[in-house]
Structure formats: structure tokens, C-alpha cells
Amino acid sequence: MSAVPAIELNDGNHIPQLGFGVFQIEPERTASAVKDALEIGYRHIDTAEMYGNEKEVGQGVRDAGLDRGDVFITSKLNNGFHKPDDARRAFDNTLRVLESDYVDLFLIHWPLPTLYGGDFVSTWHVLEEFARDGRARSIGVSNFQPAHLDRLAKESGTVPAVNQVEVHPYFANETVRAYGLEHGVATEAWSPIAQGKVLDDAIIERIADSVGRTSAQVVLRWHIQRGDIVFPKSVSPDRMRANFELFDFELGGSDMDAISVLDRGEPGRTGPNPDEFDYVPD
Ligand SMILES: NC(=O)c1ccc[n+]([C@@H]2O[C@H](COP(=O)([O-])OP(=O)(O)OC[C@H]3O[C@@H](n4cnc5c(N)ncnc54)[C@H](OP(=O)(O)O)[C@@H]3O)[C@@H](O)[C@H]2O)c1
Numbered sequence: 191m192s193a194v195p196a197i198e199l200n201d202g203n204h205i206p207q208l209g210f211g212v213f214q215i216e217p218e219r220t221a222s223a224v225k226d227a228l229e230i231g232y233r234h235i236d237t238a239e240m241y242g243n244e245k246e247v248g249q250g251v252r253d254a255g256l257d258r259g260d261v262f263i264t265s266k267l268n269n270g271f272h273k274p275d276d277a278r279r280a281f282d283n284t285l286r287v288l289e290s291d292y293v294d295l296f297l298i299h300w301p302l303p304t305l306y307g308g309d310f311v312s313t314w315h316v317l318e319e320f321a322r323d324g325r326a327r328s329i330g331v332s333n334f335q336p337a338h339l340d341r342l343a344k345e346s347g348t349v350p351a352v353n354q355v356e357v358h359p360y361f362a363n364e365t366v367r368a369y370g371l372e373h374g375v376a377t378e379a380w381s382p383i384a385q386g387k388v389l390d391d392a393i394i395e396r397i398a399d400s401v402g403r404t405s406a407q408v409v410l411r412w413h414i415q416r417g418d419i420v421f422p423k424s425v426s427p428d429r430m431r432a433n434f435e436l437f438d439f440e441l442g443g444s445d446m447d448a449i450s451v452l453d454r455g456e457p458g459r460t461g462p463n464p465d466e467f468d469y470v471p472d
Contacts, residue, residue: 224250
């Protein structure tokens with residue numbers, strides 16, 4: 191039995207609360223990194239068409255000797271494919287390269303409110319098709335602000351199962367998290383350790399010393415206790431292992447609060463603001 195809790199999504203499906211992210215893992219390293227992660231015990235992989243390594247994620251799962259059904263796989267629609275027919279083709283391609291007839295979770299990667307005439311709703315309707323035909327077991331969004339989620343609520347019949355957004359101690363993203371809590375959208379916290387930038391924070395180091403854990407473990411445990419879904423990335427098996435060892439200790443309320451007050455609001459972001467982000471890869 192895995193120690194990793196399963197979170198129930200609003201469509202009744204379950205997702206392991208802790209997974210493994212593969213952003214910025216070069217394709218040639220991805221299959222072995224995924225295999226290492228699965229051997230350590232991870233059962234949830236977060237990829238995206240934009241990361242250029244979906245094919246190698248599928249390969250890594252097969253190399254680990256696991257059945258497809260044993261691993262929860264998320265992928266995401268790339269920014270150049272929001273028009274309905276492009277989205278359909280892109281999704282077909284995601285399944286083809288993964289060598290799978292479904293993904294567990296498929297997301298709109300960015301809302302791109304300044305592109306496509308601000309229309310992410312027709313893109314969402316196409317994801318609803320994928321859910322209806324069973325090729326996406328769950329569907330959700332990424333980097334959606336409350337106003338974007340409100341529009342989906344008004345103009346579609348499906349509440350996203352998740353919203354994957356930047357969250358870490360320097361950018362707690364509380365407004366988006368609160369919206370999710372109120373409307374049944376699970377929050378997935380991307381860059382959960384801020385790509386390493388929070389690890390030498392004096393407060394986090396002090397807490398890590400006091401509980402006998404690393405800074406990364408303390409920050410990941412803070413996310414887990416807040417109820418968010420996380421998938422730290424590492425190419426080092428030692429770090430993958432450490433990042434997986436989160437379920438045999440607990441942070442007390444004062445330590446949780448001491449980390450939460452590190453929130454810097456908007457200046458704490460490490461990534462782009464979703465209201466402005468308009469990058470479309472070539
Ligand atoms: N939806 C989105 O727009 C979006 C955006 C960004 C990320 N994501 C997802 O979120 C996942 C995680 O975010 P992320 O990759 O940006 O950043 P992250 O997981 O916060 O941090 C990864 C970085 O921290 C290092 N690291 C990992 N574990 C460590 C440890 N125990 N001690 C010290 N350093 C450690 C890694 O280096 P090594 O590899 O050298 O260990 C890597 O440089 C991504 O892989 C992706 O799946 C989604």
C-alpha cells in the first residue's frame with residue numbers, strides 16, 4: 191500500500207496527492223528519470239506537450255514494467271492548439287506518442303486571455319468531448335484565474351477537476367486556492383519548491399533543523415498538509431527519494447503558519463502572470 195493519499199476529484203476519480211513532474215527534463219533523460227521515480231514509488235507523472243517529453247514518459251512507464259492502469263498520467267494542451275480542430279489533433283497526438291488510449295487528466299495549459307479573441311471556452315468544450323469519449327478520464331485547467339473559472343462556470347456544464355497553478359511559500363496564490371475550495375476544483379501546486387528558490391530561506395531552514403528533515407521535505411509537507419496536489423521535479427534519484435518521504439512526519443500549526451507568512455504576493459511569482467502570458471511555441 192502506498193503511503194501517498196489519493197485525492198477525490200469532483201468527477202469521482204482519484205489522483206495521488208504526490209507525483210513527479212518532468213518539466214525541463216530533456217527528452218533523452220526522461221524515460222530513465224520516470225523509471226527511477228516509479229521504482230521509488232511515485233504513481234503520478236505530470237507532463238505536457240510543451241515539455242517535449244510525452245513520448246519518453248510513456249516509455250519510462252513501460253520500462254518500469256508497470257501496467258498503464260497503475261500510473262496516473264497528466265498531460266496538457268499546448269498554447270498553439272486552442273482552436274477546436276487543432277486541439278483535437280493535438281490530443282490525438284498526445285495519446286499516440288504516449289502509446290496509450292487515454293490520459294488520466296488533460297489540462298488546458300494556459301488560458302491565453304489575450305489570444306484567440308479571449309476565447310478559451312470553445313477549447314474547454316473540446317476537452318469536454320475528450321471526457322465524454324473516455325479518452326481523458328478527467329479534465330481540468332492550468333493557470334486559470336478566478337475570472338477565467340467564472341467564465342467556464344457560466345458558459346459550460348463542467349467544473350474543471352483541477353486547476354494547476356504556481357504555489358509555493360513565496361507565492362501562496364490564496365485567492366485562486368480559495369476559489370478552488372469553494373467550487374470543488376482541486377488545486378495542483380506547480381513549482382512547489384519554487385525551483386529551489388525557497389530552500390535556503392532562514393525560516394524554512396530553521397524548521398527543517400528542528401524536525402530533522404531537509405528544507406525541500408518541509409516545504410513539500412507544508413503543501414501536503416494544506417491539501418494541494420504536488421509533483422516536484424528532480425533528475426537525481428536521491429532527491430526523488432527524499433521528496434517522496436513526506437508521510438512519516440508532520441508539521442505543527444506554528445511551523446505551518448511560519449511558512450505561510452512568507453507569502454510575498456504577486457512579486458513572489460517565479461513564473462509569468464496568467465492574465466498576460468501569451469507565449470506560443472514555434
Ligand atoms: N502548468 C504549468 O504552467 C507548470 C509550470 C511549471 C511547472 N509545472 C509542473 O510542476 C512540476 C514541478 O515544478 P518545477 O519543475 O518548475 O519546479 P520544482 O519542482 O519546484 O523544482 C525543481 C528544481 O528543484 C530541484 N530540486 C528538486 N528536489 C530537490 C531537493 N530535494 N533539494 C534540492 N533541490 C531540489 C531540481 O533540481 P534537480 O533536477 O537537479 O534535482 C529542479 O531544479 C514541473 O515539473 C511540471 O510538471 C507546471
